[in-house]
Amino acid sequence: MKNAKCKKCGKPAVVKFRTYRISLCEACLPAFYESLVERSVKRHRILRENERVLVAVSGGKDSVALASTLKNLASKLNLSLEIIHINLGIGEYSEKSEEVVRELAEMLEIPLQVEHLSDFGFTIPAVRMRKVCSACGTAKRYLMNRYARLHRFDVVATGHTCDDFAAFALKNIAGGNLEWLLKFQPRAESFAEGVVTKVRPLFERTEEENLLYVKAKKLPFLADKCPFSPPKDEWKEIVREIERKKAGFMRNFVRGIAKIAAESGESVASVKYCKICGEIASSDVCAFCKLRLRSVVAGSENEMRRCTGYFM
Ligand SMILES: [Zn+2]
Numbered sequence: 001m002k003n004a005k006c007k008k009c010g011k012p013a014v015v016k017f018r019t020y021r022i023s024l025c026e027a028c029l030p031a032f033y034e035s036l037v038e039r040s041v042k043r044h045r046i047l048r049e050n051e052r053v054l055v056a057v058s059g060g061k062d063s064v065a066l067a068s069t070l071k072n073l074a075s076k077l078n079l080s081l082e083i084i085h086i087n088l089g090i091g092e093y094s095e096k097s098e099e100v101v102r103e104l105a106e107m108l109e110i111p112l113q114v115e116h117l118s119d120f121g122f123t124i125p126a127v128r129m130r131k132v133c134s135a136c137g138t139a140k141r142y143l144m145n146r147y148a149r150l151h152r153f154d155v156v157a158t159g160h161t162c163d164d165f166a167a168f169a170l171k172n173i174a175g176g177n178l179e180w181l182l183k184f185q186p187r188a189e190s191f192a193e194g195v196v197t198k199v200r201p202l203f204e205r206t207e208e209e210n211l212l213y214v215k216a217k218k219l220p221f222l223a224d225k226c227p228f229s230p231p232k233d234e235w236k237e238i239v240r241e242i243e244r245k246k247a248g249f250m251r252n253f254v255r256g257i258a259k260i261a262a263e264s265g266e267s268v269a270s271v272k273y274c275k276i277c278g279e280i281a282s283s284d285v286c287a288f289c290k291l292r293l294r295s296v297v298a299g300s301e302n303e304m305r306r307c308t309g310y311f312m
């Protein structure tokens with residue numbers, strides 16, 4: 001960044017948004033970042049006026065950036081916001097995450113709901129399976145959708161990034177999974193009773209940009225990785241490698257895929273509901289209840305008693 005000047009105010013620049021070929025000082029960065037998110041939201045009709053938005057915040061940089069930018073957009077689109085944080089019961093990591101989210105919610109003055117997975121009869125470490133990360137995803141999706149439906153939110157917003165989408169898209173193209181690829185929408189409308197619309201306002205923002213933003217705004221966030229997350233994500237490394245060679249690749253790639261997905265229309269799969277809990281499912285028992293049953297079998301008798309209590 002030698003001698004570069006901030007494009008907005010002329011002071012010495014500290015960062016460069018390569019995709020946009022713009023250098024900025026720390027003071028001008030947040031407004032620029034927020035204007036990019038606003039542009040995405042309007043261009044792709046991700047959020048509509050007067051919507052009630054449930055914002056999923058884990059405490060990591062991406063979801064923290066999401067909550068803060070939505071706060072900025074709330075007055076412009078007359079949105080009402082509430083944060084949901086899911087405590088997965090992963091020891092110290094979960095305790096720290098919850099603390100960060102509480103601090104953030106207070107700072108942004110957004111009401112906060114914390115759901116504890118243990119209240120549903122199990123924790124992530126109690127689930128005995130090879131890929132524990134997929135259990136986290138299942139539990140989060142289930143609890144967010146359930147809370148949003150019970151409390152009549154219009155949409156659930158998550159902090160999925162350009163990196164997430166680009167890696168996901170490339171992996172599915174390579175695997176020939178067109179069906180999965182077509183689920184790829186910055187706004188995925190509800191497709192069945194009991195399923196709340198999902199929105200991803202940061203789908204054009206890279207994780208690097210999110211980090212610059214939360215640091216410039218001095219927002220609290222947890223830099224620690226979940227102890228269960230895999231040591232590296234090879235698909236993300238690949239798309240970032242391409243991005244290094246061709247600035248803007250990731251954003252253009254996800255835009256292109258979203259366009260294809262939107263033009264191809266939705267294939268409506270037959271919808272089932274879980275025989276145990278009544279939530280949407282792809283077979284007779286939903287993925288969340290399957291996890292719960294797994295942890296009961298593996299867990300202590302005490303956990304089993306709590307779990308049975310929940311079923312009744
Ligand atoms: Zn500046």
Ligand SMILES: [Zn+2]
Pocket residue numbers: 274275276277278279285286287288289290
């Ligand atoms: Zn279920």
